[in-house]
Amino acid sequence: MTAARLAILQTVRNGDHLDVETIHRGVCDRVGQVSLQAVYDSLNALQRGGLLRRIEPAGSPTRYEARVGDNHHHLVCRECGRVTDVDCAVGHAPCLEPVSNAGFLVDEADVIYWGICPGCRSVTTEVAGP
Known part of the structure; x- marks a missing residue:
């Protein structure tokens, strides 16, 4: 593995859903x-190799994470993008496989929940006042 790809892996592993x-x-x-x-190019190769996962929330920049190979989803804050x-x-894999694949070869599934994070909710409450 090249020094740049190793540095990408280390950066993503040490970060939290980082953009490019x-x-x-x-x-x-x-x-x-x-x-x-x-x-x-390296991010695409590392994703294809199963070492990174790409997250593409609508209206937000593409992000990458090193948590792969398990069954988890994402919460995205509508205010700050966290x-x-x-x-x-x-539990494990059932929600990642459709009941019927309609002839498709499914290679990816993504569930994203949207809402307002605790930090943004507290700011909204402070601004609105009692």
């Missing part, structure tokens, strides 16, 4: 200048 710009800065801090295109892992209520 943040990953790029982290990689450059670790190994020196690396092109943004090289980071995109992404938080949440384990599946069903």
Whole structure:
């Protein structure tokens, strides 16, 4: 594995649902200048290899995480964009497989819950007042 790909893995593992710009800065801090295109290419390769997971919440930047191979979903704050892992209520794999695949070869499933995180709720409460 190249130094840049190793740095990407370390950056994502040490972060929390990082976007590409943040990953790029982290990689450059670790190994020196690396092109943004090289980071995109490496992220795609690492995802295809099952080492990273891509999260694409609607209206938000694509993010990456190192938590792979289990059955978890994501909570996304509508105010600040914070992404938080949440384990599946069903348990392991059932909710990731459709009842009928209609002839598709399913290679990915993603469940995203949307709401307002505790930090943004407390700010809203403070602004609104009693």
